[in-house]
Amino acid sequence: MTALNTLSEQTFEAPLRERLVVIGNGMAGCRAVEEILARDPARYSVTIFGAEPRVNYNRIMLSSVLAGEKTFDEIVINDAAWYANNAITLVAGDRVTAIDRVNRTVTARSGRTEIYDRLLIATGSDPLVIPVPGRDLAGVITFRDLDDVARMIAAADAGKAAGGGAAVVIGGGLLGLEAAHGLSLRGMAVTVVHIMPTLMERQLDEAAGWLLKVELERRGQTIVTSGDTAEILGSDGHVTGVRLKDGREFPAQIVVMAIGIRSATALAKAAGLDVERGILVDDHMVTSDTAILAVGECVQHRGACYGLVAPLWEMCRAMADYATDKPTGYAGSVTSTKLKVSGIELFSAGDFSGGGGAEDIVLRDAARGIYKRLVVRDDRVVGAVLYGDTIDGAWYFDLLRKAEDISGIREALIFGQAFVARGALADPSGAVAALSADAEICGCNGVSKGRVIAAISAGARSLDAVRSSCKASASCGSCTGQVETLLALTLGGEVQSGPKTVCKCTRFSHDDVRRLILERQLRAIPQLMQELHWSTPDGCASCRPALNYYLLCAWPGEYKDDQQSRFVNERMHANIQKDGTYSVVPRMWGGLTNPRELRAIADVVEKYNAPMVKVTGGQRLDIFGIRKEDLPAVWADLNAAGMVSGHAYGKSLRTVKTCVGSEWCRFGTQDSTGLGVKIERMTWGSWMPHKFKIAVSGCPRNCAEATIKDFGVVCVDSGYELHVGGNGGMKVRVTDLLCKVATEEEAMDVCAAFIQLYREQAHYLERTAPWVERVGIDRVKAALFDDPGTIASLAHRFRFSQTFMQDDPWAKRVAGEDAELHSHMAEIRPLLTEHVE
Incomplete structure (x- = not known):
């Protein structure tokens, strides 16, 4: 939870317009503003008050953050640039405490007062807490916002550090099960207590x-059903467990209350607005004061309060129509639910209570874990429950919402839309094709089938491009299959299943971006995003590291590396471990070391109380348990011994593994150790699309495992066999033979040329193995060898870029840089520049 993106206030001047003040910077409040801007962007001067100190984010995806599947940055809906680009004043972390309807002002906790012409209340809901003894103990948490998620993650981490951890989730509804799933993935033993059967x-x-x-x-x-909580147990002010009324007790270091929500109406009630269970609104979302509107979980419309996102989107559209003088009206919502627990297919919509002449149509397939139940009344679908197979959920929901007569298809209804349409089991795309244009595809973002097709027609040719254009499938991903089907139905063979966009911020692929950087002479991230119309002006955690690398590779010596666009390990020049400490790996050239280096490592281990030193697979020593604040001092001590970073954390050259070769081994054919050291000194410090490993084996017995490395050299009597595209990780891939050469110099030139070809053509985060498989080894060989001058040209570009490589990353950070380190760098430079004019 390192990216909570706290904000205080952003203010932007705007022309004199009607003053719209929004109370609530959540999904409903910001979506309402988006809808107004889409209709009449010049109508209002907008000020948004948010109780949380951050930008607007997708609360639906909090469970994914808890589960570790997404970061906060990935669930942001409207980043800081959105407020700036639309001249919106955001007052974050300052809760509104009073509304003065006579003077038309709102006052915040800080004392700040704003005048409004029109006020929009979008205060959402408050979590319910059962009134049992112990509810105020530390460790009792609700599940409503990012701070709650941060507390749960901290508790899970603390439990893990102590060798375990137990959590009790009170509430077996949608929110409670999502909390339980996330905590379980974080290693906690989870008990769910639900009062209902x-x-x-x-x-x-x-x-x-x-x-x-x-x-x-x-x-x-x-899972404990029919479990009624009697007391939350504690010791020294902190929760220790939960006791049920039947006497059962469950230990817990954290108790999550997820029993439900209540509309947040206190502010509206204090202002004298009409309030029952929620703030009363009409079909235009107007409250009892015509200058005040309200949307979201805080409202009550025609007797109903809604706690799901789809009704919020419908309310926002109706409110925006009214606020821009194009009134339509909101008639209420029929809701559906999908469970967002990985691997569980579950869909529910409408009324399944039965009674009133309702009939059930049920299909059970116990062997496949499939259960379907449709509730029909007066030849209309009024309810649906699907478990294990939810592909027809959108169709059933459309039938339910439109109250269509199903008497003509009743016999086949339970088998799904494709069966009904074709009379037999057929291509399931028929179900999507038959959906109406206003059928909902993406519930998280309120996107209909018509909007998805419009985005495709406007040029979105891939799944990522659709996500970027209209947000369908950009959140929980449960509608991804339907979006892909719509792409196939709309475009046929023109779907871009190959080149993926860099991220959801753009419609351009990796290859497009690399080409355009050179064609348009783009030399900075802000310039690139402006020229290529990035949808989020500041980019995201996926695209910024990629763009930083592409610019670094394209303009060596000109482009200044942006450290803030790198992953945390590269920013800290060490690998962060699960306990928050770091591991440090100094470089050992070709796996060689000496007494001075070993003494330096031993001294560091003792001086900084490192709990473990491990010999790595790359023939180096990895020092574990270094605290963040000690990293500069650790590297100062290692630098003083002439040791530099091993880049074990980087998208860069990691190691050059060697065997002893002809110098010691009776089977060795060449000096593999010496060649390995030369190659490592030539390639050290080079940034790559992904980590890069090299090995040099002194004979075909291949003790250095050169044939599962990104670049491998196998020494033979006649010279050197050069191999590429290997991987020894989760998916083992044996290298392809690239060529044979006679001399060390040729081997080094081909190595440099291959690396540069990979650097210039591969996608960011694409290892050599998938890159070679994607483009084909024949294409790689052709790119290197068809033109006799290519090897020299690529090798020259690589060595030229290496002249601008960083010196050791910590050398500039420590006082009194050691003269021997400079001597060491001076020794390396000639190897990099000997072929560079």
């Missing part, structure tokens, strides 16, 4: 609830 009883019937319970128990969670 069936999990998610508002969305699931008894049969589907039982299937869900069995699956969650199979995943290691303890």
